[in-house]
Amino acid sequence: MNTRIFENLFDEGLVSQESMNKIRAAETSKLFPVAWELRTILYLGVLLLSSGLGILIYKHIDTIGHMAIIALIAAISLGCFIYAAKKKPAFTWQKMRTPSVLYDYLVLLGCLTFVSFVTYLQAQYNVFGTLYGTATFIPLIVLTFSAYYFDHLGVLCMAITNLAAWMGVNVTPRYLITANDFSSERIVYAGLLLGLICIGMSWLSKHKQWKAHFEFTYMNFGVHVLYVSMIAAHFTLLRWPFFGWVLMMGAVSYLLYRFFPVVRNSAYFLVVMALYIYVQLIIIITETNIGDIGGYLFICLLLTGLLIYALVTINRKMKKK
């Protein structure tokens, strides 16, 4: 198919003989890339292994003995970290070239087992007593350190979820909305704060050049957590008259757009922000109880029209770049 397209271009005189030969040669000697498949298998393997081990240990607790299990988990975790530390090139604040594919996954396995190690210590021996904060704070430190030291985005995600857990919020994409009790003021405040922290970290990553490629991940968590919390704030916190929190959302969106190139240059963030504002507006319209259902549908339709207009504008802005 490809060769045919270029043969046509060649006939039109748009592609030179030399380039055509290169394309033909590339087409015939094409290698079959399997890197993505192998990576996926590795990733699933690591996940299966770590969770399988977890269950296995949990079930056989009375026969193996706690000390042996804790030693085993610690050994796996330590082994992974030692391997990673040996393979790792010298630390830089820039993006590091991964020494090998295996390296990435062993760092991941090391961190996963480390978290189970701490959880286990706490569950079994109550090492940290009732200081639950400490039990999540220690993994937080280790994960954050590992994310930067070993330069690993997956571990960074773990660190952020851990920070959230420490603050009392659940931020895995699937549970962000369902598993958090947003009627509790505390959670809403924690969510707002967490969102701001993530956005702040995103800014620092970029401007201080502290692993500038972490910018996107921080912003991703930040935007979702902040906007969901703002929607929740509309219900639980002080009810500002009319469109208080929507105006807040608009202001936040404007600031993000104005001061963060990562947001300004990404259709993803702009679309997500537009959708959040749309949802918030629909919620408010539904709440105000217009009384006339026809009018209600009509206003919703108007809002949907505005959403389409916003999306088309976003696309036009993106195209220009």
Add this chain to the structure above:
Amino acid sequence: MIAYNKEQLDNFMIQEAAEAVKEKGLISQEEWEAIQAKHPVKLYTPNIFVRIGLALAVIIGALLVNGLFLLMGTDLLRAASSVAGIEFFLGIVCYFLLELYTHAKPHYFSGIDDGLIIVTGGMMITGFILMEMNPTGVTFLTMFMSIIFFVRFPLRWLGVFTYGSILAFVFAFLVNVIPAPALVLSIVIFILSLATFMLTRKVITQYRFRYYSEPISWVSYAALLSLYASVNYFVVREIGGNMMALEPGEALPLGWFFWITTCVVPLIYIYLGITKKSRVCLVTGLTLVAATVYTVRQYYYLLPVESVMCIAGFVMVGIAALLLRYLKTPKHGFTTSEEHIDHSKEKSILESLIIAQTMSAPQTPTDTGGFGGGSTIGGGAGGDY
């Protein structure tokens, strides 16, 4: 046949192909610019996120309009048939808009076309259901409409949907009209899938079907999956068992045959994938190994689930690590070189979301109180009309 402007589609494909070879340095910058100048693309094809957003907005908008129409004629519309009339009317209007958008403003994969196709199809089918048409008839009309839509608007998801609707019709026809026995059903689906797969392989390489080759390649994945499903012991036992009124726990007649196919088909896929260098076969085969393990576990208790997880995880990590080492320098035409991995922004966003989701999140400590309660903001845009 195709609704989109053919010349524009050709230009679109030319630019895509040229960009790919330009990135590999096979053509020069001047050639790339000359190609762009000679084959300009005027199609409106927004970014994938904008596309999803637009599709959602169009669907919601159409539902709202639907609601308004029904509201306007509440008194007139006592009978279901008149509601069906409204659905047909709106469906036709949507189809008209769809043609308008793809011709006058050349929308192509813009989300507006996706949304309008879904809305048109949905309204028509709702109309037919309101007319109290029987299920076989509904599946037939669904199939008929999706084929027409697919021929005019070759979108990837629509290709898979069309194939699914064909399967659904064949299934409904065999079960409701003929009352065919379960084994015949399995054989028919098997042959249909195999024929579809062979056909897709042929079509993909043909230049004259070039507009369809992307969506058709998605259909070939679906065909391989349905082929496996038609001979998988679990699927045949559960669906066929219902039809034959088997007692729970009773074995399937010819069960040994289905056990063999359940275990062998994924291996054949993987073998074909490796020898023929076919990604479709390789990826489906690897995925279906998991399905086979699941099927076996459904009936035979060999090992507790955590042992299976550990063994599988260990084997997977081992095989992948060995292969990565073995293929460090390309052998037998395979390479693990990272340069072939698609590093586009969209892909990396999706990847980071998947990682964030699957990464076992630590439990939130209980002293903050009140977790697991209901959410106050579930409704959103979806449930409010």
